Amino acid sequence: MYKKLYKSNKDKQIAGVCGGIAEYFNIDPTIVRLIWAFISLAYGAGILAYLICAIIIPDRPMDEDGF
Numbered sequence: 001m002y003k004k005l006y007k008s009n010k011d012k013q014i015a016g017v018c019g020g021i022a023e024y025f026n027i028d029p030t031i032v033r034l035i036w037a038f039i040s041l042a043y044g045a046g047i048l049a050y051l052i053c054a055i056i057i058p059d060r061p062m063d064e065d066g067f
Contacts, residue, residue, distance in 0.1 A: 006060035015054035 008019030011029050018036055022029035040046030 005057055007054070007057050009060050009062075015050075016059075017050055017053045017057060020057060020060070 003024060005024045006020050007016035008023055008029075009016065011019035011022070013019070013033070018032040019029045022032045025032075036046050036050065038046075040050070
């Protein structure tokens with residue numbers, strides 16, 4: 001079975017995008033947030049990319065998260 005990318009329900013600060021990406025790649029969400037913040041500050045495209053991801057990436061279904 002393949003993995004799907006979802007926004008995180010457990011580890012979210014704003015919309016759960018960084019937490020979901022961290023769960024997908026099995027890494028610490030703080031690393032993803034730091035990289036995203038650097039891209040946002042350095043290039044400015046990170047904010048727009050985050051908004052697009054928040055709209056496009058689906059929410060995790062409740063039964064898969066155990067809640």
